[in-house]
Amino acid sequence: MEHLLETASTSSTAEAVKNRMLQHDAFSKLLGLEVQEVGAGYCRLRFTVRPDMLNGFAALHGGVTFAAADSAFAFACNSHGRQSVGLTVTIDYLEAGKLGDVITVEAREESLKHKVGVYQVRATNQHGVVLALFKGTAYRTSNEIL
Template identity: 85%
Template sequence: MNPSQPASLPAPTTAQAVKELMLQHDTYSQFLGLEVEEVGPGYCRLRFTVRPDMLNGFGALHGGVTFSAADTAFAFACNSHGRQSVGLTVTIDYLEAGRPGDVITVEAREESLKHKIGVYHVRVTNQGGVGLALFKGTAYRTSNEIL
């Protein structure tokens, strides 16, 4: 525990500390209004509300916004162990269209973690639990410590 931190407050976890550091410099996620609700080792859950400026020409949530939100959750999850990780390969399957005003939840879970490679599944759902997208990401874990 940090000596300057009151004994009643828990020391921040590595995942939380990495999240704070990453969010300080992630202006794109701030622009999208992504709210990181929970992080832990190999895990991230975030939310955002679909705004009118996020819609495509048919009035549905733009696929690029969905992809960006999933990629952000993937980034928090794969960097949560404190080693800088970068995406090697990602894929996304769009299942349903998000609509204006939808509250979207994006949840990333680690499926496999090895010395140099991590694999993550990210599920994107609306406020009714309807699946909007499934994202799979493979991350390369560098030897660079984040903190």
């Protein structure tokens, strides 16, 4: 029972942090990111590829994919209630998104220490094809978010 209460508490913290972050996150709103689920060290969001997100070859611009992955990373690493900032990130682009694709971006915590967290982020289309793999390392400040 104690574990169940702890999980509910961490989920409510993650939800409150997400709401606070979204109040001031104009860029995620510009991209049309819909945060579907957050939890301790976790975020799943999605967006639909619009014409203004395409590059000169009619493929999803890598910067959009990167930005969506970075947003999922931010929600996941801040979900514990301590302000976190990205230290390093890398991304591997595996496939190109196309106009009208519904992209799901899922961030998962791989390691959490006192000062550093490591996260893996996957971007997939509506057919389950992996478009990109993103890895982020976050520095956890001592600043409480809530």
